[in-house]
Amino acid sequence: MTDARFAQLRLLRTHGIGPVTWRQLMARFGTAEAALDALPQLARRGGGEAPKAADRGVVAREIETVARLGARHVMLGDADYPPLLAELDTAPPALIIRGDIGLAQRGGVALVGARNASAASCRFARGLAQDLAAQNVPVTSGLARGIDTAAHIGALDGGTIGVIASGIDIAFPPENARLQEEVATRGLLIAEQPPGTQPLARHFPSRNRIIAGLAQGTVVVEAAPRSGSLITARLAGEAGREVMAVPGHPADPRAQGCNMLIREGATLIQSAGDILEQIRPIDPRMVRTPEIPYTPPPPEEASDADRRRVSDLLGPVAVTVDELIRQSGRPPAIVQTILLELELAGRLERHAGGRVALG
Numbered sequence: 001m002t003d004a005r006f007a008q009l010r011l012l013r014t015h016g017i018g019p020v021t022w023r024q025l026m027a028r029f030g031t032a033e034a035a036l037d038a039l040p041q042l043a044r045r046g047g048g049e050a051p052k053a054a055d056r057g058v059v060a061r062e063i064e065t066v067a068r069l070g071a072r073h074v075m076l077g078d079a080d081y082p083p084l085l086a087e088l089d090t091a092p093p094a095l096i097i098r099g100d101i102g103l104a105q106r107g108g109v110a111l112v113g114a115r116n117a118s119a120a121s122c123r124f125a126r127g128l129a130q131d132l133a134a135q136n137v138p139v140t141s142g143l144a145r146g147i148d149t150a151a152h153i154g155a156l157d158g159g160t161i162g163v164i165a166s167g168i169d170i171a172f173p174p175e176n177a178r179l180q181e182e183v184a185t186r187g188l189l190i191a192e193q194p195p196g197t198q199p200l201a202r203h204f205p206s207r208n209r210i211i212a213g214l215a216q217g218t219v220v221v222e223a224a225p226r227s228g229s230l231i232t233a234r235l236a237g238e239a240g241r242e243v244m245a246v247p248g249h250p251a252d253p254r255a256q257g258c259n260m261l262i263r264e265g266a267t268l269i270q271s272a273g274d275i276l277e278q279i280r281p282i283d284p285r286m287v288r289t290p291e292i293p294y295t296p297p298p299p300e301e302a303s304d305a306d307r308r309r310v311s312d313l314l315g316p317v318a319v320t321v322d323e324l325i326r327q328s329g330r331p332p333a334i335v336q337t338i339l340l341e342l343e344l345a346g347r348l349e350r351h352a353g354g355r356v357a358l359g
Helices: 002-014 019-029 033-046 056-068 100-103 119-133 145-154 174-185 201-216 228-238 253-263 271-277 302-313 319-329 330-344
Strands: 072-075 092-099 110-112 139-141 161-164 190-193 217-221 242-246 346-353 355-358
Touching: 002 019, 002 033, 002 056, 002 072, 002 092, 002 228, 019 033, 019 056, 019 330, 033 330, 056 072, 092 100, 092 174, 100 190, 100 217, 110 119, 110 145, 110 201, 110 228, 119 145, 119 217, 119 271, 139 145, 139 201, 139 228, 139 253, 145 174, 161 174, 161 201, 174 190, 201 228, 217 228, 217 271, 228 242, 228 253, 242 253, 253 271, 302 319, 302 330, 319 330, 319 355
Parallel strands: 110 139, 110 217, 139 161, 161 190, 217 242
Antiparallel strands: 072 092, 092 190, 346 355
């Protein structure tokens, strides 16, 4: 790994720096080395102490462990980084992968659903996945029990992508250890967390955004109204991707989430053909290519008055950044700079949907 990539990973592994902050720092300073050097000053402006940069030895051991496991890092900006995933504002700056990264270049479909799914729905999901893979459409899921497991098994022969909430060396649930290894050797296995990371509850929503971000569309097969599968579907919709659902019997609680999605506008799915109809490629002749590439404006420095105005608008209840910009009357670049300073000072928390709150 080059010095520049090592610094990028070290910046990412620094406590308190997530995907959004990482991208903002890289955009502002150009290199991870410059961003690391700037952390103390930025945090001081935010009224706190700078996060301690990740230990070089810890980062070096991560790289060695990843290589020993037969895996590798793929960094945001690399030529083989999944292009659809890169479109997300919250795209992971680093992925740890085993297997054929080419599968993630092809878009495909995310197929998710209940862990306690019925036998009939598991059979249906397995058949959907098999039919999609036969059409050279990769099937992405989360290697959980139930629908996820059925989707991976159905697509193994044609191409499946497993995204896990743990380190790439840990199988969860344990009974899927063999399936996870098959996905890694016959398809593609992706982890965002460093090796050795246990699958904690807070990691699953992050995993779900990767599942949704890799695919052209997400299909839900059985889901309770407050399930992780519906989070994946919501993230897919927010990313401008297709949201699809398989209807179920109204008396089955496991079908309530899918039926609700359909009522709210998701496409009703009864076969792989229905899915292919929704994700078929757009005719290139219908896509306009901008003549002038967008160049981000140079960073603007915030004044103390700007900082007071934005800080006064923040509280424990999360609000959107757009609302802060509107109410503060400050330019977006100024507001983003102030939020970056507050976050590095440990005073700001980022929430789903581009919302922020005082920590």
